[in-house]
Amino acid sequence: MRIFEYMGKELFNRFGLPVPKGKVVSCADEAALAAAEIGPVVIKAQILSGKRGKSGGIRFANTPAEAKSIALELLGANIRGYLVEKLLVEEKLAVDQEFYLAVTIDEGAKSPVIIASNQGGIDIEEVPENRILKVHTDVELGMYPFIARNIVRRLGLDLGSQHGKELVKAILATYQVFQEKDAVLVEINPLVFSGEKVFAADAKVIIDPDARFRQKDIPYVEGQTETEKLAQDLGISYVELKGDIAVMANGAGIAMSTLDILLHYGGTPANFLDVVGGTDTETIARALEILLAKKPKVIFINIFGGSTRCDDVARAYAKVKKKGSGIQVPVVIRLVGTNQDEGWRILQECGIKAYTDMEEAAAKAVELAVHAPAGSSS
Amino acid sequence: MRIFEYMGKELFNRFGLPVPKGKVVSCADEAALAAAEIGPVVIKAQILSGKRGKSGGIRFANTPAEAKSIALELLGANIRGYLVEKLLVEEKLAVDQEFYLAVTIDEGAKSPVIIASNQGGIDIEEVPENRILKVHTDVELGMYPFIARNIVRRLGLDLGSQHGKELVKAILATYQVFQEKDAVLVEINPLVFSGEKVFAADAKVIIDPDARFRQKDIPYVEGQTETEKLAQDLGISYVELKGDIAVMANGAGIAMSTLDILLHYGGTPANFLDVVGGTDTETIARALEILLAKKPKVIFINIFGGSTRCDDVARAYAKVKKKGSGIQVPVVIRLVGTNQDEGWRILQECGIKAYTDMEEAAAKAVELAVHAPAGSSS
Amino acid sequence: MHQQVVLAKGMVLMAIIVNQNTKVIVQGITGKQGSFHTRQMLAYGTKVVAGVAPGKGGITYEGVPVYDTVQAVLENHQVDATVIFIQAAIAKDAVMEALEAGIGIVVVITEHIPIHDELEFISYARRKGAILIGPNTFGIISSGKCQIGIPPNQFFIPGPVGLVSRSGTLAYEIAKKLAAAGFGQSTAVGMGGDCVKGLTFVEILKLFEADPETRAVVLIGEIGGDAEEEASVYIKEMTKSVVAYIAGKSAPPEKQMGHAGAIIRGGRGTYQGKVKALSKAGALVAEMPSEVPEIISKLLA
């Protein structure tokens, strides 16, 4: 779960990593006030996207009037698909040197990794690999100052200098945020030297959504559509796409494969929906209602029962069908696996026959979508 | 460094380990007020010693008047050599069952150890060994609920019961105090079941003095004589004894051995003083002044220079000799090791010849003490 | 049907990691998932010797004795493997309990475990020399011998194909298609769907390479991560054929984990990259799940 820059900086502050003096504002007058207090400022649109600078989301103002006019322009604007609701008005630092610093998880090495470069700035991905340090840590050993000292040394800095010492502290603080806040990414680009001090000039922090139960102080950021939010509340994985075949599958792998196959047969999926293992009738029914609300041409349910049980899926279908307006679009159900016989029996009672082969069922769904009456799609 | 029971209980409270309702008081009226508020109470003398119960330091009062009269009796009293300055006035618990629980360090195993018994109470050392659980933890792995569950199970309790669950939590909290507060001992005897709940009815907590720099919230408890405190401030190790030969040595081993040898030759040491390795002239000079202030018959300095350097010791002697009233008692110095030649030279300038053999020097010190004029001893 | 594997005299049909003699315990046996899948495992013939459920020690479930802790089980039973059906928030405690007790095979079914917890127990498993399968896996099934986890087992029949998958349902899908084509599996292993995993493709492929029952291996991957690219390096050395299917061809590029993710992966993780790496290593890549049994048919004909 990504959080806004200003939230990340609040975290940094709490862990002793200096950030530029700044204020979060949500109206232009506040921006002017902040600029009056701080002096020359940088005004940063708070959106969950990179490349803000290139998209005009990062601007400079020397006076409160300038700040106000920039804020008026940015607030409510749409940048890279995101509505700008808040701005971070920050002290404009005199930048002496820029670094890149991140802590994340290296899946292959199964361990945290610290990434650092003395070529910080917006185009870190363009920096040649030999200018980027990657230092893995041992989770049982944990983080130590000596690890940070080696990084600072390898970045070519004097460990005895004020900058060197500050950078050691900054690396330790960054790692601490990563560790204690269940982050999967803490990225600072750039980390800057300004005068004698080190500042995190940006903050990209992603918190492990599975650890939210123990990170209750992390603000919850909604970066999703209404439907995606609804799905998330149900504990299911949902992504909106642009096609006309609504898809439900169980398991990320089979859900992706289902989309691949629909496309293969010439269909276009309306969404990715993984009900995730182990859900019950009620959840699956609500997931089905989410799909119905999208008014697709066809709904394709592709279930291979494992921890998801076929009878639960069939019952969910039956439940939704009996409720309110029922199910008005064609539904193709492919249902095999755990408790499949019971599932089939329930579906049969509803007057629907389950497919057992997913390619066959996908082909049928595409056929139905192609021949659906015009206007039934959303 | 041992802390008072009430301080330990404050720690427990902070880590979520329930303690009986109570107040710390230092006058009898406060004791009466506390009893008025709490009801029937137990009044416990706050001294750094075990076996308080057997020595009359733990008493019961049903009324405020009773509490006052007991407090009057206890405050200012001397129990097991300690002056009673504070009392803990605590809710008298209805005790259903008593346990023993401790976390400490097993030197042999080089690891923490949890000790638990369902035979809690004052005489835990009388409990047969097979009724006492000892569970070592792996410092890299750390503490886990499953370790506590196994202990509770092996204590014969039902893990599904309220008591079982509370005890699991109590063990985890106790371990956390041990771990996070740099304790070398956290001992609860007894830990009691009272109704549905678990309470730490006593608290014996010893904090590693070497970790005081990072445990600044732990109150500092003075359980020493004036001289011992003075020595501690200098960073040297000092224990008062009853003899007439003041002793300074470097290293706990050689200091102990020095006392052994003095006794062997018929002398009686006035103290144990280990200047500890690496001290400088100033510290050694102040240590020597501490010994002089005790007005012994003889001072015996036994130094085998390692990180303590002979020249520093000799300079300290010279410095004290030149200062104020100088040195009025005979001093036997045995000085060998690092920089011994320079040390001998300095001593020679002061008109004193260093011994090189510690047994010979010890024998000389005893001889001088035995023949010292009466009245020169403290 | 496929040709029988020629066995040396006295040699029994093998499998990897688990077989008909593997003694299994279920941690979380009284929960909804744990109890349901214990019945399934027993029905499949898995030797489930005990269950663990703190506070419920002393009862029996489907004839299986239940204990309060793993240690209590080990005081009474020999155990080779454990399967974890414990809710995500406290799963680490259960995994550590099993590892600390010295159990050599730990199958972690639980999904949504915090990744920092996963890093810790994967690291501890390494230190203890234990095999950790998962987390967020369907488990492992050595066909006809032992099932540990949640796969719907009717499609797993004995045979010459080793199967390893990042996705549970895709593994079932392809196992079913293989079975329909007459090809059973020696063992099917769910690597787990989370971003860090105990056993990885390479480790599992090595076991299949050494297993005399396995004649070919099906590898089921997904976009994201670099497990398939890593696997390719080892596939080059293998004597047995590998058939791969990668899901996610049509998926939009995954939302990036900042620049850091890109730096770590160095451009790996895409469908095209994975297919290229696998093909170059000599694996046969299927475009659709239904092609997998077709390719296997040709290979093992």
Add this chain to the structure above:
Amino acid sequence: MHQQVVLAKGMVLMAIIVNQNTKVIVQGITGKQGSFHTRQMLAYGTKVVAGVAPGKGGITYEGVPVYDTVQAVLENHQVDATVIFIQAAIAKDAVMEALEAGIGIVVVITEHIPIHDELEFISYARRKGAILIGPNTFGIISSGKCQIGIPPNQFFIPGPVGLVSRSGTLAYEIAKKLAAAGFGQSTAVGMGGDCVKGLTFVEILKLFEADPETRAVVLIGEIGGDAEEEASVYIKEMTKSVVAYIAGKSAPPEKQMGHAGAIIRGGRGTYQGKVKALSKAGALVAEMPSEVPEIISKLLA
């Protein structure tokens, strides 16, 4: 003088743990203790190849190059051992740095390190398979070959006696007395004065037992703890004679670590108990330091 050890053809005089080829680095080389004892070590002939002092990398001290970190040293030198002269509050970081870098012998001179820190680095040393001597030790000296630490080295002359001690100054005392009586030491090891230790008596005794240069071992203990009682168990099996001296005969009983300490020690730790255990195991116990060379004289005459 003592009889020369008969050596097999081509065999050099040995020692335990360190010898004339041991390449040593000094962590904290620019501090008061570190710089002083580096000079002493160099004077003794110890191969001090580098020093570490964060922020001072690039300078040289007494001809020894100084680096910012251990890793920086290892990029330029082969290293066998390190000696830690780093202040207590941050000593753990330095010890971990050495262990993580893979240095096999770590000598921790620093005293007053928090015991919880010591538990951690001792545990990590065990995991890394490294020898950790100390903390709060004078170090180790293989006479005439290599000194790592702070012993005043003029009394350590080559010879047939292995020496191991909990106390630094008592070790010097007895080494000096032995030297005066004509007995040098193969190696003298300071076990360290803190309540937990890296190497313990038993591990050191085993090395002496196996060392052809060592003909007898002097063990110097103290009251408290149970290291001597543990050592006794192994002394029983040794072929070489052990002479022991225990300090603290006259000390009042130590202030108890609650009941817990008593429970853990089970009554061990007293002077009488230690002497009894050692005597029973066949060790010869000296009453006074001066008796040690007398007993050694008889043994090696």
